[in-house]
Amino acid sequence: MGKPNEHTRRVMVGDVPLGGGAPVVVQSMLNAPADDAAANLAQIEELAAAGCEIVRMAIPHRRDIDVFAQVCSASPLPVVADIHFDAHIAVEAARRGAAKLRINPGNIGGLDKTRAVLDAAGEAGIPIRIGVNAGSLDGALAARDDLTLPQKLARSAADYVRFCEDEGFRDLVVSAKAHDVMTTVRTYRLLAEELPHVPLHIGVTEAGTAFQGAIKSACGLGILLEEGIGDTLRISLTDDPVQEIRACWTLLASLDLRRRAPELVSCPTCGRCQVDLIGLAREVEDRIAHLDKPLKVAVMGCVVNGPGEAADADIGVACGAGSGVVFVQGTVVRKVGETAIADALMEEIGRL
């Protein structure tokens, strides 16, 4: 399903293929304290259960490297080391189990330091993401008034990629993010033109809290993915990272690129509805979010559109006055009271 980008060069992040026609990879970033291995591993378990395929972990200080190494050795998912300002941490992370490094060459201490990081990644056999950000552009480039911000971001990323490739390091992924949606879209379009062979990590950075961030990300990343741009995505939310994964999968399913969890079809309710449909839909959404079954589940408020949508879905309910008629693949299987609807739907889902 969908149209993965086949032009980009394939890199491996642990055992996860990225680029070169591989399915678009879903990732997130840990936000547990960097010095707490148990907390980070617990968060990785939650993320993996939600469908996360790669996690990124910040290593703010040299003293955090031991914890990072512990997390890498016990993690069921490949762990990317996120490093700013200190190339020594990046070199150590490569030696201590990172599946990939994320650096911004603009703040890692100069090209010699970048070379040391490339050498360490090359020895470890891991890729590097060059992550350029609107908030941390190189000063000389940022000051140029003959270039737009997307041109500056794309130029900065492309310059670093060429530097790495000239050094003989090609295991690269690139990102160039801004918090503004259309700046992000224009930047990635330029990157896809200038660096058609390099896998792109797409995202709208600092997108905000769950509601705003999901909408901004869906707009920007939806446009890019529909144009065939993007090999991996992160939806950055000021929220639990599990919500980022749910948003990623919802976006990929909406674009028919990949499906994982069931899709919820639910009506907006109106004056005809005689059950607490909003509460029911939220409960069902939460209970199906971790299921690895690409089903369609309909939760409908009344007989106007209810029976049609419920019958069209794999599993559905059309509610009436304090009750619901449950459908399984188009056939009515039972009628239950309002408080038993969610359990009945989950039971029927379990049977499929």
Ligand code: SF4
């Ligand atoms: S299915 Fe019924 S309750 Fe829901 S919005 Fe349509 S008419 Fe209203």
